Amino acid sequence: MRTMWRYLWPLRGWLALSLLMAAAAQVLTLIDPVIFGRIIDDYALNPGGKSEAELIRGAVGWLLLAVAVATAARLASAIQNYLLRLVVQKFGLEVFDTGMKHTLRLSFQEFEDTSSGESVAMLQKLRTDTERFISGLVNVLFSTLVGLVFLLWYSVTKHWLLAPVFGLGVLILGLLTSLLSQRIKTTQRSIVKETTRLMGVITESLRNIELVKSLGLALPETRRIRALTRSIYELEMHKTRRVRTLTFLQGSAINLLKHSVLFILLWLIFRHALSPGELISMQFIVATIFVPLQDLGSVIVNYREAEASLNNFDELIAKPLETQPETPIEIGLLEELRFDDVVFRHRTA
Template sequence: MNILWKYLKPHRALILFSLLLAAAAQLLNLLDPVIFGKIIDEYATNKNNLPQDELIQGVIYWLLIALGIAILSKLCKAAQEYLTRRTVAKFGMNIFNDGLKQTLRLSFQEFEESRSGTTLSVLQKVKTDAERFINSFINVVFSSLVGIGFLLWYSLNRNWLLVPVFFVGVLMLGSLTGLVSKRIKGIQRSINRETDKQAGVITESLRNIELVKSLGLTFPEIRRLNEQTLKIYDLEMLKAKKVSSLSFLQGNMLNLLKQSILFILLWLIFRRILSTGELIAMQFISTAIFTPLQELGNMIILYREADASLQTFDRLMNKPVEKRPENSVEIDSLVSLRFDQVVFRHKTAGYNSIDNISFKIERGQTIAFVGPSGSGKSTLVKLLVGLYTPVSG
C-alpha cells in the first residue's frame, strides 16, 4: 500500500480535515442516545417528583439540544463527504494520468507485447478500486473506530467491567477478519489477472473482427471468450464462499459481543450502578457502532481488490521507459542509409527476426522488401523508423 500513500500524500491536509469532520460527525451523532438516556432517567421516570410544567420544559430543552446537535452532525457529515469526494477524485485523476504517461513512455516493443485492452483495464481498475476503498475506509472503518473509542470512554465513566468485553471482542473480530482476509488476497489477485487478460483478448478480437469473420472463426472466438469468462466466474464464486464464511462468523461474533454487553449492563442495573436511561443509551450507542461493523466483510473485499490492483499498477510503473540518447547526433539532410550486419530478436521469441542483414541505399533510390508472411518485413520497417532497437549491428 506504499503506492497508495504516495498518491494520497499531496492531499494529506484534505484527508486529515475529512477525518476530523468524520470524527466530529460521529461523536455528535453518538451524543443523541446519551441525551435520550438523560430524558428517560430525569423526566420519563420522574424520579425527582417534578411538577408537570418543569417536566415539559426540561424535555423540550433537551430535545432542542438534541435537534441542534443532529443538525451540526449532518453539517459535519456533508462537509466531510464533499472533501472526501474531492480528495478521491484528485487521487483517481493523478493515478490514472501517471499510469497513462508511463504506458506511452514504454518502448514500442514493450507496449506491443501487451494488449492495449489489458493496459486500459489495469488503469481503470486501480482508479476505481482505490477510490472505493478510500471512501469506505473513511465512512465505515474510521467512523466505527471513533465510535468504539467513545463507547470505551463512556463505559469507563460508568464501570470498568465493560472494557475487557470490548477488548476481547474486538481482538477476536480482528483475528478472524485477518485470517480470512489473507485467503481472499490470493483469489483477488487471480481475478484481477484473468479480468485484465479478458479485457485484452476482447479488445484484440473486436479490433480484428474483419479477420475473425472472414476466416469463419466467429463461434470458436465466442467459445474462447466464454471459457475466459467462466474462469473469472469460478474465481468469483470461490471468493464469494470465503466472504460468506467471514460474514457468517463475523455476524455471530458481533451478536455474541452485543449480548455480552447487554448482560453486563443488566447486571450493573441489578447492582444499582447503572440507571435504566444509561442502559438504553449504551444499547443505542453499541447498535450505532456495530451495525456498520457488520459491513467489515465487504470492507475487506474492497481492501484486497485495491491492494491487488495497486500491485499490478506498481508493476506497470516499474517497467523501464524509453529514454532519449544523451549524446544524440543531429541529422540535417538524409543522404544515405546503411544497415550493417543488423540483428534483432523479439523479447518473447526464441530466434532472430532479423539476422545479419546488410544493405545501403542512396537518396533517390527506391527499394522493396519482399518475402513471405513472417519473414521480417514489418520488423525491418520498424527498425528503419526507430520503433525497435537492434540487438547488434
C-alpha cells in the first residue's frame, strides 16, 4: 500500500481537510442524541416541577440548538464529500496517467507474451478499486473511529464500567476482521489476475476478429473465454462465501455488544447511576456508530481489492523502460540501409 500513500502525499492537505470535516460531521451528529436525552431528563420527566411555560421555553431552546447542530453536521458532511471526491478523482487520474506513460515507454519485448488489453484493463481496475477503498476508508472506517472515541468519552463521564465493554467489543471485532481478511487476500489476488487475463483475451480476439473467423477459431476462442469466465465465477463465489461469513460474524458480535451495553445501562438505572434520558442518548449513539460497522466487511474487501491491484501496478512500474541514447546524433537523410548479423529471437529462447 506504500504506492497509494505515495500518490496521496501531494494531496495530503485536501485529504486532511476532508478528514477534519468528516470528524466534525460525526461529532455534531452524535451531539444530537445528547441534546435529546437532556430534553427527556429536564423537561419530559419534569423532575423540578417546572411550569408549562418554563417547560415549553426550555424545550424549544434545546430543540433550536438541535436544529443548528444538525444543520452544521449536514454542512460539514457536504464539504467532506466534495473534498473526498476531489482527492479520489485526482488520485485516480494521477495513477492512471503514470501507468499509461510507463506502459508506452516499455520495450516491445514486454508485450510479446501479453494481450494488448491487459495493461489498460489493469489500470482501469486499479483506478476503480483504489477510489472505492479511499471512499470507504474515510466514510466508514474513519467516521466510525471518531464515533467510538466520542462514545468512550461519553461513557467514561457516566460510568467507568462502560469503557471496558466497548473496548472488549472493538477488540473482538478487530480480531474477526483480521482473521478473515487474510483469507480474502489470496482469493482476491487470483481474481484480479484472471480478470486482467480475460480482458486481454477478449480485446485481442475482437481486434483480430477477421483472422479468428477466417481460420475457423471462433469456437475455440469462445471455449477459452468461457473457461476463463468460469474460473473467475468460481473465485468470486469463493470470495463471496468468505465475505458473507465475515459479515455474519461481525453482525453477531455487534448484536451481542449492543445487548451487553443495554444490560449494563439498565443495571446502572436500577442503581440510580444513570438517568432515562442518558439511557436513550446512549442507545442512539450506539446505533449511530454500530450501523456503519455493518459495512466494515465491504471496506475489508475493498482494501484487499485495492491491494491486489496495487501489487499489479508495482509489477508494471518495476519493468525496465526501453533504453534511449543520452546524446542522440542526427544522421540526416537515409540513402542506404543494411542489416548485418541481425537476429530476431524471443527472450525466453
